[in-house]
Amino acid sequence: MTTGDGSALVSALGGLRAELDTVALPYEVPGVAASRELVDAVCRQVDDYLLPRLERLEAPLLVVVGGSTGAGKSTLVNSLVRNAVSRSGVLRPTTRAPVLVHNPADAHWFDDRRILPGLARVHGPEEDLPPDRPITTVRLVSEEALPAGLAVLDAPDVDSVVDSNRELAAQLLAAADLWLFVTTAARYADAVPWGLLQEAAARAAALAVVLNRVPAAAMTDVRDDLASMLAANGLGASPMFTIADSDVEHGLLPRRAVAGLHAWLTGLAADEAARGVVIRRTVTGALNTLGERVAVVAEAADAQNAAATELRTVARERYAEARRRLDTALSDGSVLRGEVLARWQEALGTGELWRGLESGVSRVRDRLVGFVRGRRAPVERLGEALQSSTHALVVSELTAAAGDTAREWRARPAGAALLRLDPTLARPSDGSDERVERLVRDWQSAVIDLVSELGEGKKAQARAVSLGVNGLGFVLMLAVFSQTAGLTGGEVAIAGGTAVVSQRLLEAILGDEAVRTMAAKARADLLDRVGVLLEGERRRWVDAAPVADAGARVRASLELLQEAR
Structure with missing residues (x-):
């Protein structure tokens, strides 16, 4: 991202977002279903991430924890803050609505819907909230254990059996400054998360990988294989943290198991320059791919225009023909x-x-x-x-x-x-x-x-x-x-x-x-x-x-x- 006039960039992005609202795709033409999904995805990323981030570059770094079903995302989040802030367990899906954890000093950044404006905010312990609350809510949790300048969001499973969970997971990952991809020794090669990882690579998003529940005997082989896959997909520079398969006590991993990841995240929170590098990398990548995606949206709008014009031409010709017949008759x-x-x-x-x-x-x-x-x-x-x-x-x-x-x-x-x-x-x-x-x-x-x-x-x-x-x-x-x-x-x-x-x-x-x-x-x-x-x-x-x-x-x-x- 260039260091030009930030207000001009925000204004131009807002203008583009307003024009995207005028892109109606009502006509059934080839590829229109994918085009409609693309328009929705582009609008969400601009609303959820690009506009709020460009308006407030100094806001806390948002780390979205995402990954496959059963990868241990919620347990990892709980272990980082040493408190059961996000429900974990064997029932799937456990994370039915996202949980955003932040330092008390950063509460104002998230209460006002600066990011994820489409999600309603709720507060309080999980057990005090209705179990059937809509997935379109985010529970805000204030935790002193998390340093200021850093927020962690526990997202639904990217491969959830519930469609709305998968869609929300993808939306949240697109709103992340940093995606913390959590996988396991048994699931790291699954196809669904790798599709999202390739998208992250395409837009040069900041990414870190947590390889969880790795048997000690397979640690080297699994780590090397995953590193090879990351490199092959353009993600070789992404930091990787491994967590050995270990017992969970009171719903938390041992401190030593998450010490490396905790230290790295804490360092980012403390280093404004390092945070800025991560944010600018993700914003730049998002803006780069935004241009490509918007060009496709414009082509889809052109196809709609062509379809409507063709239908209008048919009507004009048939009624002109009727007038000629009447002229004769x-x-x-x-x-x-x-x-x-x-x-x-x-x-x-x-x-x-x-x-x-x-x-x-x-x-x-x-x-x-x-x-x-x-x-x-x-x-x-x-x-x-x-x-x-x-x-x-x-x-x-x-x-x-x-x-x-x-x-x-x-x-x-x-x-x-x-x-x-x-x-x-x-x-x-x-x-x-x-x-x-x-x-x-x-x-x-x-x-x-x-x-x-x-x-x-x-x-x-x-x-x-x-x-x-x-x-x-x-x-x-x-x-x-x-x-x-x-x-x-x-x-x-x-x-x-x-x-x-x-x-x-x-x-x-x-x-x-x-x-x-x-x-x-x-x-x-x-x-x-x-x-x-x-x-x-x-x-x-x-x-x-x-x-x-x-x-x-x-x-x-x-x-x-x-x-x-």
Whole structure:
């Protein structure tokens, strides 16, 4: 660790920690489970160790005693302070919640949650505390026998059968200035602790090893073998203390058995410079590996961003496709099927009107007006049929767009997980049917208003009024919808006749230019309204797959941290 501005380093680290809080990994992408665990681990180490240690470099050296089940950790801690401060015994696990032992003069360093802020503090003898208290508590024990400047924390077993114990053990080891690894002649080669030891080596954490319960006859061989393993894993410089297999009296090892370790720890406590070397070594290693781990977190955030972007793109494409289909269907005659065709034939009556149109518009204009005026009821029913058909077409496309999007999302793990959380996405939103109905009614009203406004002069307006603007509006809608594409058989002839009759009737009353202007404007208005509706439906999918550029922000904060070092 460089000797720069400590406050700048703390500030930069705090900024990085704040950005890590914004890294959400909700999408199921390859490796996301490991990424979530990594984010949690990085945040815990910053909270539990790096920030509190950098803010108070003069605080006592925290030694965390960790190791395998049955290695004798609690007995060792008790023996160092010559008091049964941590429960030991044959039942496993014996250390269900951590015990932190400190000199009375150092109590203020630990009462205020300076370190391990996520753990509640309790005081008092073990027997006075509830046996089922949460593991997320740490029992603070004040002991004169432990020198000031040094605290010892008895951690749960790193290979405990209880998941929460193992997780807490790993968390506590990451918060240690010095890890006192306790093992035995029978357990020193176990795989689980060696995984943690390799992590400690990777971050250059300060480590000391206690080889416990070694038979006198095997002392040299076991010690040499363990030393060889430590060296092979980059831990050869770690101090090693051996404790021969000996009788335990009143729960304590003989003084001579722990004399070497006790003297070494006491020396660290008394030597501020030596303590500083240990602390700076561990902090530097933690900061070095923090950068590597945060870079992986940023990559995980990028993968989440990519997954969300892909899901959003799918939704955008499917709803754009629905709009294109509606664009076509609203002008290719699809709306004129079924009920609309029947009502148009009812309003049209016999072929007399059609033959009249063929003979010339100028000769039949008055007959057109009189014909439609005299058939108000069929024309009104035509308007209702147009409304129903248009409503059904739009609802059908909303349903298709939601279904198509859902099908493609389900083909992607991230999308499938989101749909499991909110299966309502796979269908149009609640109330969409009513919104479509209102949209069609409003559009029909706008078309009718358009007819009343765009007639060519007073004479055309008078004709429109005498005929009834509703009727003309419905006929204009037919002109908008009446193209032959998409119809088959007899429908083609009917639709073709519909187009011509509608066009001729409107031109006879309102004029050629007005009809062209009105038809184009009415069609554009309907498509705009439908486009707004589709966009609202698409937004549900967008909102379900938020995109956050957390990766870039985390990298920027990491860069500031590196500069502050």
